[in-house]
Amino acid sequence: MKILEKITLIIYSYVMLILSILACLLVFGWLDIELAVNIIKGIIASDIWSKVVLGSSIIFILLSIKSIFFGKTSKEPNNERQGILLENENGKLMISKETIENLVNSVAKGFESTEDVTTRVELDKENNVKVYANLIVSSEAVIKDLSAKLQSSIKDKIKKATDLEVNEVNITVKKVAEKSQEA
Numbered sequence: 001m002k003i004l005e006k007i008t009l010i011i012y013s014y015v016m017l018i019l020s021i022l023a024c025l026l027v028f029g030w031l032d033i034e035l036a037v038n039i040i041k042g043i044i045a046s047d048i049w050s051k052v053v054l055g056s057s058i059i060f061i062l063l064s065i066k067s068i069f070f071g072k073t074s075k076e077p078n079n080e081r082q083g084i085l086l087e088n089e090n091g092k093l094m095i096s097k098e099t100i101e102n103l104v105n106s107v108a109k110g111f112e113s114t115e116d117v118t119t120r121v122e123l124d125k126e127n128n129v130k131v132y133a134n135l136i137v138s139s140e141a142v143i144k145d146l147s148a149k150l151q152s153s154i155k156d157k158i159k160k161a162t163d164l165e166v167n168e169v170n171i172t173v174k175k176v177a178e179k180s181q182e183a
Contacts, residue, residue, distance in 0.1 A: 008059075008063055009063075012060060012063055015056075015060070022036070081097075081123040081124070081125070082096060082097055083095055083096040083097055083099075083123070084123055084127050084129075084162075084164060086163075095162050095164070097121045097123060099162075100121045100129065100131070100158060100162070100164075101119040101120070101121050103154075103157055103158055103161055103162075104117070104119045104121070104131055104133055104154050104157075104158070105117050105119055106157075107150070107153050107154050107157045108133060108135065108150060108154070110153075111146060111149070111150060111153075112138070113137050113138045113140060113141035113142075113146055114135055114136075114137055114138075114141075114146070114150075115135075115136040115137060115138055115177045116135070116136040117133055117134065117135050117136075118133070118134045119131065119132065119133050119134075120132040127164065128165075128167045129158065129164050129165070129166045129167060130166075130167055130168045130170070131154060131158075131166055131168065131169045131170065132170045132172070133150070133154070133169065133170070133171050133172070134171075134172045134174050135150075135171060135172070135173050135174060136173075136174055136175045136176075136177055137173055137175075137176055137177065138176070138177050138179075139176055139177060139178065139179045140179075141176070143173055147171045147173075150169070150171060151169040151171065154166065154169045155169060
């Protein structure tokens with residue numbers, strides 16, 4: 001949420017709290033209704049205060065309309081897809097992101113020059129798969145060749161195992177592991 005929206009939400013909440021308290025005081029008879037009416041008449045009669053009330057009312061109306069009709073956007077993380085649902089004549093199959101990540105990890109760990117791998121998978125509404133792999137490689141690794149072979153192997157493995165096309169395999173080499181000293 002943007003900072004301006006947070007500030008306006010806080011102000012809106014305070015105004016609603018004050019109005020609710022005033023309504024309760026009027027209902028319970030703890031506040032004289034004639035006094036409240038005279039205060040409201042005084043505010044409306046005043047040129048400056050009437051403009052402030054009008055401007056505030058318009059802003060609150062617009063905020064209310066925005067909140068009612070234009071709530072959360074689809075870019076929020078809660079709407080992020082957790083898997084891909086495939087259907088055929090026999091039923092349904094859900095392939096989770098974790099399954100695809102495990103496939104990528106098994107492929108990457110199959111390469112000698114890969115020391116460690118962490119994977120993240122993104123899915124969109126059209127079942128497009130994007131893979132992000134962060135690697136720690138050995139000092140003997142030829143990074144360009146390793147990444148090309150790894151990208152190809154990951155695409156092939158996911159296609160073979162899940163029948164899904166991988167749009168992108170993005171590899172980041174985070175670190176080159178130091179050569180282990182053998183005595």
